[in-house]
Amino acid sequence: MKSSFNFEDIIQICVGAFALAVPISFSEEAWQLAQTLPFTNLLLLLSLSFLFLSLYTFESVFQRNIRTRRLLFVSRIIFAYVITFFIVALVLLSINKLPLLTEPLVALKRIVVISMPASMGAIIVDSFDKE
Known part of the structure; x- marks a missing residue:
């Protein structure tokens, strides 16, 4: 298990x-x-997004060993969601389904709805190379 968060993880x-x-x-x-x-x-x-990100990260990425890496554990979850949030926004923007200026609440709701499953995909792929 790596003890840091690097460019490969971001990708x-x-x-x-x-x-x-x-x-x-x-x-x-x-x-x-x-x-x-x-x-x-x-x-x-x-909340469900963060709960399932946390559970999967705890079990698969950190293999239940966060005692000395709590900050890395929490930051990995937050970072994974934030990256996912921006990826979803970019995809919605590219297909003209992100009404950020005309209906910002609808835009935010669309991002959150789609980020739930997308964030799980993000953390699962992130866990592939862990020892």
């Missing part, structure tokens, strides 16, 4: 996020769901 997170963000971002169902989703459900999705 793996980007590729994993992109792999799941692309097909979901092209789905009209995801766009519509985001528009109608109440704020509390949006917070629940965000």
Whole structure:
């Protein structure tokens, strides 16, 4: 297990996020769901994203050994989600489905909805090369 976060990890997170963000971002169902989703459900999705990122990272990436690497553990989860968030935003922007200036709340909701599965793809691909 590496004890740092490097450029290879960033690329793996980007590729994993992109792999799941692309097909979901092209789905009209995801766009519509985001528009109608109440704020509390949006917070629940965000919480579930962090919960599952944490569980998977704890079990697979860190193999239950975070005692001396808590900061790295937490930063890896946050960093994976932030990268995923921007990858999803970029994909939505490129297909003209990110109404950031006209409907910023809808844009944010779309990013959060699609980031949930995309963040799991990101952390799974990130875990592939761990010893």
